[in-house]
Amino acid sequence: MTDKAHIAQLKKGVAAWNAWRDENPDIRPDLSGANLYRAQLSKVNLGEVNLREANLSEASLYDARLAGADLRKAKLYQADLNFAKLGGADLSMANLSGARLRTADLANAKLFRANLNAAHLGNAKLVKANLTGADLQYALLVETDLTGADLTGSRTHGVSAWGLKLDGAKQQNLVITPDDEPEVTVDNIEVAQFIYLLLHNEKIxxxxxxxxxxxxxxxxxxxxxxxxxxxxxxxxxxxxxxxxxxxxxxxxxxxxxxxxxxxxxxxxxxxxxxxxxxxxxxxxxxxxxxxxxxxxxxxxxxxxxxxxxxxxxxxxxxxxxxxxxxxxxxxxxxxxxxxxxxxxxxxxxxxxxxxxxxxxxxxxx
CATH class of the missing domain: 3.40.50.450 (Rossmann fold)
Structure with a gap:
């Protein structure tokens, strides 16, 4: 449950919250389940914070510090996470549909079965991130660093994949078909869109x-x-x-x-x-x-x-x-x-x- 005192502290504003975090480094704030819909939290320090099942949809988290945060099942629909620091964060089963994560750092993050449908991941750093079973349908992956990442079983229908860094990445069983079609899988995200075009476009x-x-x-x-x-x-x-x-x-x-x-x-x-x-x-x-x-x-x-x-x-x-x-x-x-x-x-x-x-x-x- 959300700690009401922690919510009250956050409502004082980002500057006051960040100062409080600096003064109390041993406290791990509990904002689990908090309703932070459309909250203005740019550059906020939410590192190691418990945000499990919190509603951060359409929130501004530009350049926010979220390293090591617990964001399991959190709602981050269309959130602005550009340049956010999410290294080591747990985003398992989180809803990041339509979120903007351009140049975000998600190194070693857990994105198991996370919903990244139509998310903007251009230049994002997903080094060694766990994307097992994640929904990447219609996601924008341009110059994204997926070195050592695990993409096993992720859904990649409609993904735009260009200039990816994939050294050491696991790409087995990527589902290239939409939810309402029989599953077709490939083992390379960069050819996923091409194979699907071959299957469904006679002109190609x-x-x-x-x-x-x-x-x-x-x-x-x-x-x-x-x-x-x-x-x-x-x-x-x-x-x-x-x-x-x-x-x-x-x-x-x-x-x-x-x-x-x-x-x-x-x-x-x-x-x-x-x-x-x-x-x-x-x-x-x-x-x-x-x-x-x-x-x-x-x-x-x-x-x-x-x-x-x-x-x-x-x-x-x-x-x-x-x-x-x-x-x-x-x-x-x-x-x-x-x-x-x-x-x-x-x-x-x-x-x-x-x-x-x-x-x-x-x-x-």
Whole structure:
């Protein structure tokens, strides 16, 4: 039960309450079950306070100190907890639906079966937090730190998950379907929304299929002087019913784009790489070509030399790497597009597809 003396002290205001807490460090205030609906408690010191089943809905707890507080079954519906310190707090079965927790510190907090439906957790720190069985449906998780957190069995339908830190996080049995549908579970929160889209959106499946059949990756260093090459190839491919995917290496040379190139190449029907004056491109191509078995056609403007490792890539992977096509002008390149690039690439793609479908038989002696 709520200690009436503690409630009376809190009603004197945040400054008076914080001073009283400083003067009485051994007292653990009991505000369990207290009605603090819409209370203005910004920067309040509620560390280690018993707030079990308290009603803090729509309360302002901006930058509040709640470390180690007992908030089990507390009502925090649409509460402002931005920048709040909740490290080690027990929020098991608390209702945080619609709460704002941007940049809040929830490290080591217990959120077992907590309701975080539509909560804003952007940049929040949930390191080693226990979110077992929590309701994260429609929650906003952008740049959220979930390092070592336990998300086992949490509900993630409609979650927006971008740029998460998930080292050591447990992500088993995440429920991606809403409450009124049969449960479908995955083991990675970052792919949860994508898998659900695949299950319920035929257009998404069509897009993925289209990319595999019609996607063409255009690689090159398209600086201001060479942007015309990119634009013309893109237009010509579109006119032929292809879906051009463009990756321009005209970025800081210190950055490694290998994973991006590898992913885009794996989604494509074939790759056209303008390696004229490649500079940064060789690093990514040397790492991508051996692992991604799709037709790869290098093109080079006449008078330029290919980078040194291109010959090695062709020798080692000539089943899908074509010899370079030297073009004298943009018009000449476009004129040869169907005969020298698209036609051979389509034929090679079919050959590679058939090879991938072959089954190993072995020999008997």
């Amino acid at each position: 499946r069509d897009v993925i299929d289209t990319i595999g059949r019609k996607g063409v990756l255009l690689l090159g260093r398209f600086t201001e002087g060479r942007i015309e090459i990119l634009e013309r190839l893109r237009d010509e491919l579109r006119n032929r019913g292809y879906l051009p995917i463009i990756f321009n290496f005209d970025k800081p040379e210190t950055k490694n784009f290998t994973e991006t190139v590898r992913l885009l190449a794996g989604l494509s029907h074939f790759v056209i790489a303008d390696v004229t004056n490649p500079k940064s491109a060789p690093l990514e191509l040397q790492a991508t070509v051996p692992e991604v078995m799709v037709p790869f056609r290098p093109i080079i403007q006449e008078g330029e030399k290919p980078f040194a490792m291109l010959a090695d890539l062709w020798i080692q992977h000539r089943d899908w790497v074509f010899e370079p096509l030297y073009y004298s002008s943009l018009d000449a390149l476009v004129g040869a597009l169907d005969e020298k690039i698209i036609g051979p690439a389509k034929a090679r793609f079919a050959e590679l597809l058939a090879r991938k479908a072959e089954k190993m038989k072995g020999e008997h002696v």
